[in-house]
Amino acid sequence: MIEVQDLTKKYGELTAVRNLSFKVEQGKIWGLLGPNAAGKTTTMRILTGYLPATEGKASVAGFDVFEQPNEVKKAIGYLPEVVPLYPEMTVAGFLGFVAEIKQIPAAKRKAAIDRVLKSATLEDVKGRLIKNISRGYKQRVGIAQAMIHDPQVLILDEPTIGLDPAQIKEIRELIRSLRGEHTIMLSTHILPEVTQVCDGAVIINEGRLMASGSLGELTATLQARDKKGGVVLRVRRDAAEAVGLFRQIPGVESAVAEADEVRLEWSRDRDLRDEVARLAVDQRLGLLEMRPAALNMEELYMKIVSGGLGQ
């Protein structure tokens, strides 16, 4: 539904997006995950036709973003990072204006407005001026305007930023409820948003693609790319004391005590499990448990953000 190929965007000297390629299938919710300034907003602006790309190709709903911008604009609903609202308009008045410029025929406009008021639960505030409603409502008006022409694709730039936890939950539920009917791409810099809402993600950092795929695939590919191997041990003796002993094994790069566990790391090209076990037994540490220390998604993401995980 969304296809990006070798997309590059330069602002003068600065390269915001480099050779980005990814695909989003129809009916899926896909996250565009990356730290601030990773190029998420730029990518979305290119997809929506707000900005031209320097190089590369992008297509949405089968239309080329650069060749058929109007067709693409009709197929996309877009919530920019800064929610585009006219403070002096009422909620319903604003949605009416958006319905007009999205070229919904006059006869269908009222039904379209009622539909999005209902699905974004805005009925209570529809007559109020936008400047007088809360941040959470404004965000929902933003999502409502994106959905008003029932687009095939929804592009939401940081839809939950600046909201309180209850509002974040509401917005996430709203987005989840749209799965299936719409293909959704949302950007975020927080991982839980992806794991809770999305089917998959494209992870970018400094404008480069780090990984993409469904949630399951992502963890697997990133783990495979992690250059560190290691184990987590539980021993009867004091963990802090054991750390000192494990450090003496040649090849162990780091040993840290985490609560009552010891985490050991070494380069992936070797396997020190034998040595570790032998030491634990020889020193009578009272080995209770030893398991491979696979990083979870959160840790993997942190590694990407800090630049510790290559492509």
Add this chain to the structure above:
Amino acid sequence: MRNLWSIAKKELGLYFRSPVGYVVFFIFLLIWGFFFISAIRWFNDYSLQAAQNPYYAQQLNINQMVLAPTFQNITIFFLLLLPALTMRLFAEEKKLGTDELLYTSPLSVAQIVGGKYLASLIMLLVMLALSAVSCLFTFLYGNPEIAPLLLGYLGLFLMGAAFMAVGLFFSSLTESQVVAVIVPMGLNLMLYILSWAASSASGLRKDVLDYLSFLQHFDGLTRGILDTKDIVYFLSFCFFWLFLTHSVIQSRRWR
């Protein structure tokens, strides 16, 4: 065309959802009334003198003595007032981030620029229509000619449209409404007073300055002379600035 009207309708609505529309109308009518009454009073005094002097009486002309001076005076005020109608048209969209909504909707740049300009023209037309009430009084108590009156209004409309085309352009360049109001004021004033410079120049320089000056083209119309040269001047002036505005918005796609 429908999209253009959607944009225009939205802009007209916003003029009246903020105080801008009301304030502009109020101040305009206040100043118009002041100029009009001043002209009437002067005409009144002149008429009294004319009653004793048949030579003066021949010269009495309500078009030339009341309406034309009012039209000319109000153009000075237009210089200051009309940029206030155009300043927010693009600058505010940029500030609010709503430009992103417009440019990602299936609208052409021409429709956006045209819709916004149309809204400001409608505001100008309504202002002029409201002011016409005072002209009706001259028909009650005198017998002015209708053609110079209509041409005078045409001149006011064209000159106002020209001021606003400049205003629209500067609004498209900046996020700051203050810049978008001050620069067109200055530029319009420069073009307005070019005819002063023309009066002391000679030869080709005088011709060029005269042609560029607003006043030169406006004067003819208030005197009831319809010259296509003047109409072409104003229309091409508006088109030039609208074209520049279109290019500025379009250039987002080149960067």
